[in-house]
């Protein structure tokens with residue numbers, strides 16, 4: 634294993650030599666050319682980078698989710714979970730038998746302390762921890778101006794905006 638980790642640091646400067654079956658291996662570390670490495674080396678200090686930023690890369694609608702998938706991966710980083718799901722457009726039969734087209738998207742989900750934050754191309758959704766309080770069965774939604782003022786006081790949300798009332802962000806008090 635130590636040798637494999639050292640091999641990951643090799644930049645294969647001396648080139649490759651041909652072995653059997655037309656395969657080529659690095660003259661220094663022995664890595665087989667065009668074969669994926671299975672270990673990730675991350676620096677102990679500084680920012681850890683894993684993978685490049687991926688986006689949908691085709692205009693085509695694929696037959697199913699698997700064929701449309703570009704990446705669907707999860708990392709647990711010191712107790713916080715980050716999930717990245719990037720896919721092209723595809724046909725889905727999840728809702729009944731009628732095939733619907735799922736749009737291409739890049740969806741990032743963060744989970745921390747029971748709170749889920751979901752970001753895709755069109756919206757940012759935050760789901761609070763429902764285990765902490767007793768909640769009702771129904772779920773409603775509405776813009777602030779659609780909700781009665783006295784009911785708005787139940788929501789611990791602060792909007793940030795500029796002098797032209799342009800939305801800048803929001804804070805949710807726990």
Ligand SMILES: [Zn+2]
Pocket residue numbers: 640643644645646659660661662663664
């Ligand atoms: Zn090498």
